[in-house]
Amino acid sequence: MNPKRRQKIVFSLLFISSLLVITPIFLIFFFIFKEGIKVISWEFLTTSPARMGGGGVFPAIVGTLYLTLGTVLISVPLGVLAGIYLSEYAKENLLTRLVKLAIINLAGVPSIVYGLFGLGLFVIFLRFGASLLSGCFTLSIMVLPIVITATKEALNNVPQSFREVSLSLGATKWQTIRYCVLPYAFGGILTGVILSIGRASGETAPILFTAAAFYLPHLPRSIFDQVMALPYHLYVVATQVPGVERRVSYGICLVLVVLVILIDLIALITRYQIRKKKLW
Amino acid sequence: MGKIIAKNLDFYYKDFQALKNINLEISEKKITAIIGPSGCGKSTLLRCFNRMNDLIEGIRLEGEILIDGVNIYRDDSDLLFLRKKVGMVFQRPNPFALSIYENIAFGLKIHNMAKRKEIPKIVEDCLNSVHLLDEVRDRLNTSALKLSLEQKQRLCIARTLAVKPEVILMDEPCSALDPLATLKIEELMQELRKDYTIVIVTHNMQQAARVSDETGFMLLGELVEFGKTQDIFTRPGDKRTEDYITGRFG
Ligand SMILES: Nc1ncnc2c1ncn2[C@@H]1O[C@H](COP(=O)(O)OP(=O)(O)OP(=O)(O)O)[C@@H](O)[C@H]1O
Numbered sequence: 001m002n003p004k005r006r007q008k009i010v011f012s013l014l015f016i017s018s019l020l021v022i023t024p025i026f027l028i029f030f031f032i033f034k035e036g037i038k039v040i041s042w043e044f045l046t047t048s049p050a051r052m053g054g055g056g057v058f059p060a061i062v063g064t065l066y067l068t069l070g071t072v073l074i075s076v077p078l079g080v081l082a083g084i085y086l087s088e089y090a091k092e093n094l095l096t097r098l099v100k101l102a103i104i105n106l107a108g109v110p111s112i113v114y115g116l117f118g119l120g121l122f123v124i125f126l127r128f129g130a131s132l133l134s135g136c137f138t139l140s141i142m143v144l145p146i147v148i149t150a151t152k153e154a155l156n157n158v159p160q161s162f163r164e165v166s167l168s169l170g171a172t173k174w175q176t177i178r179y180c181v182l183p184y185a186f187g188g189i190l191t192g193v194i195l196s197i198g199r200a201s202g203e204t205a206p207i208l209f210t211a212a213a214f215y216l217p218h219l220p221r222s223i224f225d226q227v228m229a230l231p232y233h234l235y236v237v238a239t240q241v242p243g244v245e246r247r248v249s250y251g252i253c254l255v256l257v258v259l260v261i262l263i264d265l266i267a268l269i270t271r272y273q274i275r276k277k278k279l280w
Numbered sequence: 281m282g283k284i285i286a287k288n289l290d291f292y293y294k295d296f297q298a299l300k301n302i303n304l305e306i307s308e309k310k311i312t313a314i315i316g317p318s319g320c321g322k323s324t325l326l327r328c329f330n331r332m333n334d335l336i337e338g339i340r341l342e343g344e345i346l347i348d349g350v351n352i353y354r355d356d357s358d359l360l361f362l363r364k365k366v367g368m369v370f371q372r373p374n375p376f377a378l379s380i381y382e383n384i385a386f387g388l389k390i391h392n393m394a395k396r397k398e399i400p401k402i403v404e405d406c407l408n409s410v411h412l413l414d415e416v417r418d419r420l421n422t423s424a425l426k427l428s429l430e431q432k433q434r435l436c437i438a439r440t441l442a443v444k445p446e447v448i449l450m451d452e453p454c455s456a457l458d459p460l461a462t463l464k465i466e467e468l469m470q471e472l473r474k475d476y477t478i479v480i481v482t483h484n485m486q487q488a489a490r491v492s493d494e495t496g497f498m499l500l501g502e503l504v505e506f507g508k509t510q511d512i513f514t515r516p517g518d519k520r521t522e523d524y525i526t527g528r529f530g
């Protein structure tokens with residue numbers, strides 16, 4: 001076979017595989033949108049659910065926003081600091097190797113395990129009860145490996161020469177990290193944050209025993225209150241309440257997807273703005 | 281007494297000995313060139329003078345390096361102060377991905393060297409002393425990455441000058457530049473010589489002959505010969521130096 005033809009075949013194969021990969025995503029979006037849009041209304045978005053499954057999803061939207069925000073507030077500072085320590089300060093020894101191994105493995109733990117862990121630690125042992133607080137902590141533990149890994153990778157991608165110049169001018173290690181490394185790692189770190197937002201807002205298992213309320217028509221009044229959340233509400237409506245129309249589930253799906261996209265968009269715009277300012 | 285004095289200096293990367301019993305004396309406010317074939321330890325020696333080698337794991341140093349009579353490898357020596365006093369210009373021009381202004385102001389800020397109002401003036405002075413000011417006056421706040429290679433290298437020199445060093449180490453500062461740009465940098469070095477002690481590592485023997493007052497020739501980690509540039513290039517004392525500068529090896 002001549003090389004040109006072979007090249008064509010390989011190219012088509014690559015093209016078809018990438019098409020195959022994105023098809024399901026498009027299909028999912030298409031169906032969620034097509035079915036979901038039918039139930040979306042101002043009322044659906046702004047009222048509380050009725051006892052037997054009908055009604056709106058307002059408390060669930062707010063609950064998911066609270067849970068996601070709380071998770072970001074806890075996991076991002078903690079994860080970024082840990083990532084900085086591991087990549088810039090920690091000496092390569094048995095302990096750091098173990099910590100790094102643990103982080104990799106934590107990322108693969110099923111989410112229900114985090115749920116049960118959260119139940120044991122935050123709900124029961126620390127007596128936070130099933131609450132917004134317990135939920136945020138549980139979700140934070142779940143997304144920490146994502147944030148830490150993203151931070152580590154982002155820092156490793158900053159060229160060594162940036163650090164050298166800064167140090168050669170007499171900057172301290174912290175000044176170097178703060179002014180010459182972190183600004184360039186910011187985009188990568190934010191990508192990790194976006195991933196964890198998606199994960200935190202979409203998971204059901206970790207909040208199942210720690211935060212989510214089956215039915216709670218009012219908004220949480222403190223961080224020790226239970227909350228409704230979109231993924232759990234979806235699960236309830238789809239499986240636990242008989243006689244609810246299918247498309248209500250699709251509607252909740254649509255709200256969840258759009259919510260996550262909106263949050264990500266904010267993060268993306270922030271990243272863009274900061275890159276523009278940093279001339280990078 | 282010399283500005284920088286190395287006494288019986290041995291340097292190891294793990295088990296590999298990169299510098300062997302180096303003894304030299306670098307004079308104040310002169311340009312000293314270090315020449316030698318690739319891998320002979322020129323950069324290693326240079327990076328001993330501002331302790332940049334400390335960043336590499338598994339290094340070991342024996343002997344002494346005195347700057348202004350003080351051993352910079354003493355346990356209580358102040359690393360940040362040393363690096364402020366002994367600046368470095370790297371092989372590849374490497375401005376920060378910041379504006380031209382911020383590149384110069386960086387050193388002032390980290391050392392808290394100037395009041396906020398004084399910074400613009402100092403930035404201009406630094407740019408002026410490398411003859412960059414007129415070229416960039418109207419775009420101080422644009423990215424330094426948009427400058428030409430030669431302008432970038434002059435910016436990097438200005439960035440070093442901003443923290444008021446006494447010594448400037450240059451590791452092949454012209455190897456990424458074309459001949460014309462190289463000449464401009466060399467002219468600049470001649471001017472800077474009035475106020476600073478300059479040590480330059482170079483592959484280019486003509487450059488060493490052109491710019492330097494004193495030259496050291498290194499080979500396989502040893503300092504074979506050190507002396508007045510004129511002497512080294514006209515009547516080298518060592519056969520190996522002669523072979524190298526006449527182009528018979530390396
Ligand atoms: N980080 C390092 N770890 C181990 N060995 C190193 C390291 N850096 C340099 N070396 C070795 O030390 C020796 C001297 O290196 P150095 O970079 O000082 O040479 P050089 O004279 O500057 O060469 P060049 O002209 O190519 O820049 C070389 O044999 C090199 O392989």
Ligand SMILES: [Mg+2]
Nearest residue numbers: 322323324451
């Ligand atoms: Mg070198």
